[in-house]
Amino acid sequence: GIQVEQSPPDLILQEGANSTLRCNFSDSVNNLQWFHQNPWGQLINLFYIPSGTKQNGRLSATTVATERYSLLYISSSQTTDSGVYFCAGAAGGYQKVTFGTGTKLQVIP
Amino acid sequence: DARVTQTPRHKVTEMGQEVTMRCQPILGHNTVFWYRQTMMQGLELLAYFRNRAPLDDSGMPKDRFSAEMPDATLATLKIQPSEPRDSAVYFCASGFRVTGNTIYFGEGSWLTVV
Numbered sequence: 466g467i468q469v470e471q472s473p474p475d476l477i478l479q480e481g482a483n484s485t486l487r488c489n490f491s492d493s494v495n496n497l498q499w500f501h502q503n504p505w506g507q508l509i510n511l512f513y514i515p516s517g518t519k520q521n522g523r524l525s526a527t528t529v530a531t532e533r534y535s536l537l538y539i540s541s542s543q544t545t546d547s548g549v550y551f552c553a554g555a556a557g558g559y560q561k562v563t564f565g566t567g568t569k570l571q572v573i574p
Numbered sequence: 575d576a577r578v579t580q581t582p583r584h585k586v587t588e589m590g591q592e593v594t595m596r597c598q599p600i601l602g603h604n605t606v607f608w609y610r611q612t613m614m615q616g617l618e619l620l621a622y623f624r625n626r627a628p629l630d631d632s633g634m635p636k637d638r639f640s641a642e643m644p645d646a647t648l649a650t651l652k653i654q655p656s657e658p659r660d661s662a663v664y665f666c667a668s669g670f671r672v673t674g675n676t677i678y679f680g681e682g683s684w685l686t687v688v
Contacts, residue, residue: 498676506663508679551617561630562607562667562677564617 467492469565486537488552496555503548576600578680586686592654595683599668606649607667656687
C-alpha cells in the first residue's frame with residue numbers, strides 16, 4: 466500500500482493565526498481526504514480532494530496530484546480548531562484507504 | 575441524519591475473554607472499513623469489505639481477530655482471546671464507491687483489556 470507522511474507532527478498557534486499542514490504520498494492517489502479528530506475522539510470529514518482546490522469557510526485544501534502532495538490551510542484559527550488533522554489516501558482499484566500519522570494542532574487563546 | 579453506528583461505545587474486559595464489536599454502516603454504503611487507533615501506531619487499517627466481501631485483512635492479527643459482514647447492515651470485529659495489547663479505539667467507517675466519495679466514521683468502540 467501507499468505511504469502517507471504528514472508535517473508538521475505538532476503545531477501550536479495563537480488564536481487568529483494562519484497555518485498550513487502538508488501531506489505527502491508515496492504513490493499517485495485517486496482518493497484523498499482530510500479529517501479532523503476533535504478532543505473527544507470523533508473523526509470529522511473536512512474535504513474529499515483528489516485534485517484541485519476546495520474551500521469551506523476558514524479551511525481550504527489543495528491537492529497537486531502529479532506531485533503527490535496535499536495542503537490544508539487554516540486561516541484565522543480558533544480554539545475549536547484544536548485536535549489532530551489526518552490526511553488519508555488510496556490508490557489502485559481496491560481503494561485501501563491509508564492514514565498519515567497526523568498533525569496535532571493546539572490553538573491557544 | 576445518516577451516520578455509522580458502533581456498539582459498544584466502551585468496553586472493559588479481562589484478558590482471555592471474547593470481545594465482539596458491531597458496526598452498522600450508513601444505509602446504501604457498500605464499503606466498510608475497520609481501523610484501530612492507538613497512541614503508538616496511529617490509525618491502522620485492520621480490514622475492509624466491499625459488497626460484504628473481504629478485500630483486505632492483512633492488517634489484522636489472524637490468530638485472534640476476525641471480521642465479517644453477515645449482511646449489508648452489520649459488520650462485526652471479534653477478538654478471541656483478548657490481550658492487554660488489544661486495548662485501543664476501534665473505528666468503523668463506511669462509504670459508497672470509495673473513488674469519488676468520502677468515507678464516514680462511527681464514534682468508535684473504546685476497548686480496555688485488563
